[in-house]
Amino acid sequence: MGRAPCCDKDNVKRGPWSPEEDAKLKEFIEKNGTGGNWIALPQKAGLKRCGKSCRLRWLNYLRPNIRHGEFSEEEDRIICSFYASIGSRWSIIAAQLPGRTDNDIKNYWNTKLKKKLMAMAAPSNQRRPPPPFQTPLQTIPSLSCPAQLYRECTSYYTYTPTKSDLTGLEPTRSIPPNLWNNNNNSSLETNYSFVQAQESLVYDPMNYYPVKESHNLLMFGGTEPSCSSSDGSCSQISYGKEIKQEEIGGLQIYLSNGFEENQKFMLDCGSNNGVGDLSWTDQKPNDQYFGNTQSGYGLEEVKQLISSSNGCNYSSFFFNGENKTQERAMYYY
DNA sequence: AATGTCGACAACCGCGATTAG
DNA sequence: ACTAATCGCGGTTGTCGACAT
Structure with missing residues (x-):
C-alpha cells in the first residue's frame, strides 16, 4: 500500500504565478510550514496548484533570503570552479x-x-607566452573556466620547475642529489612535493604560467601525500604507504594505506584562494561539505567519473583511508 | 508599425532515489 | 520484501521584453 495520490493534473493551474497565489503560499508556509508534504499543501493553502509547483515556487522565489540579480566575480569563480570539477x-x-x-x-x-568564459578563451596563437618563473607575484584574476579550457591550457603549456624556481620552498622529503643536475637551471625530475607554510605555487590557467599564491601545497606529479586539514590547507603533510598506483585517463591514481575496497568517497570541491581544488574524501554525508546527501561513490565509480570527466585539470588523485573521518584524499595541480 | 530574433528567466517535465505503508 | 507515492534534481520548454530588420 503506497501513499495517497498526488495532485489531479487536470484540475491544477499551470503557468506563471500571480501575486495573489504567491501571497497565499507564502502566508501559509510562514504560518504552518510545509508539513513535510508538498502534495497535500496546495489544498490546505487553498491553491489550485500541483504540490510540485508550490515547492518550486517556494524554493526558487518565495522563501526568505533568496538573492536574485547580478552575480559577483567571486560567485562566478565558485560556479566555474565547481562546474569544471563536477x-x-x-x-x-x-x-x-x-x-x-x-x-x-x-x-x-x-x-x-x-558565453562569457568562451569569449575569454582566446585562440591559442593569441595567448601570451609564459614569462619567466621568477616574475613578481601574480594575483589570480579569475581562475575558472570550463573544463575544456583547462585542458587547452594544460596542453598548451606545461612547466617543470627548476631548482632555482623552488628556492625557499622546502621539499616534503629529501630530494636525492642525483635528481638535480649540477646547475640551478636544471629541472627537477618529477614526483616530488614541495611545501612552505602559507605559500606555494599554483597554476594560473587563465594566464598560462605558474604563479605563487597563498596556498600550502605544491605538487608536481607527486606521490602519496595526504593532509589532515578539513579545509584543504595542508600545513602538515604526511605520507602514507602507497599500496596502489594506476593511471586513468592520463591521471595518476594513488591509493594509500588504509584504503578499503568498499570505501565510499565524495567529491569535495573546494575553492581555495580562488583556485579550484578537487579532492575525493571519505568524509561522511551530513557534514559541512556535503549537506544531507546520502550518496557516495565507490572506487570504481570514482574511476569512471574521472575517466569521463571534463574537469581533468588535475594531475593526480589520491585516495586515503587512514582516518575515516578526517583524512582527505588530495590532489593539486 | 509589423514582424522576427534573441536573451533572460520562470516554470514544467521526466526520471532516479527515497521512503511510507 | 514489496509497491507506489513523493521528493529532488537536471534538462527542457514557454513566455515575455528588448532590440533589430
Whole structure:
C-alpha cells in the first residue's frame, strides 16, 4: 500500500504565478510550514496548484533570503570552479552560494557565464607566452573556466620547475642529489612535493604560467601525500604507504594505506584562494561539505567519473583511508 | 508599425532515489 | 520484501521584453 495520490493534473493551474497565489503560499508556509508534504499543501493553502509547483515556487522565489540579480566575480569563480570539477550538479553548486538557487545558477550558467568564459578563451596563437618563473607575484584574476579550457591550457603549456624556481620552498622529503643536475637551471625530475607554510605555487590557467599564491601545497606529479586539514590547507603533510598506483585517463591514481575496497568517497570541491581544488574524501554525508546527501561513490565509480570527466585539470588523485573521518584524499595541480 | 530574433528567466517535465505503508 | 507515492534534481520548454530588420 503506497501513499495517497498526488495532485489531479487536470484540475491544477499551470503557468506563471500571480501575486495573489504567491501571497497565499507564502502566508501559509510562514504560518504552518510545509508539513513535510508538498502534495497535500496546495489544498490546505487553498491553491489550485500541483504540490510540485508550490515547492518550486517556494524554493526558487518565495522563501526568505533568496538573492536574485547580478552575480559577483567571486560567485562566478565558485560556479566555474565547481562546474569544471563536477559538471552540472547545480544543487551542489547552489549549496556553496547562500541565497542562490540551483535554478538561478543553472540559468545564469546557460545564458551568461558559459558565453562569457568562451569569449575569454582566446585562440591559442593569441595567448601570451609564459614569462619567466621568477616574475613578481601574480594575483589570480579569475581562475575558472570550463573544463575544456583547462585542458587547452594544460596542453598548451606545461612547466617543470627548476631548482632555482623552488628556492625557499622546502621539499616534503629529501630530494636525492642525483635528481638535480649540477646547475640551478636544471629541472627537477618529477614526483616530488614541495611545501612552505602559507605559500606555494599554483597554476594560473587563465594566464598560462605558474604563479605563487597563498596556498600550502605544491605538487608536481607527486606521490602519496595526504593532509589532515578539513579545509584543504595542508600545513602538515604526511605520507602514507602507497599500496596502489594506476593511471586513468592520463591521471595518476594513488591509493594509500588504509584504503578499503568498499570505501565510499565524495567529491569535495573546494575553492581555495580562488583556485579550484578537487579532492575525493571519505568524509561522511551530513557534514559541512556535503549537506544531507546520502550518496557516495565507490572506487570504481570514482574511476569512471574521472575517466569521463571534463574537469581533468588535475594531475593526480589520491585516495586515503587512514582516518575515516578526517583524512582527505588530495590532489593539486 | 509589423514582424522576427534573441536573451533572460520562470516554470514544467521526466526520471532516479527515497521512503511510507 | 514489496509497491507506489513523493521528493529532488537536471534538462527542457514557454513566455515575455528588448532590440533589430
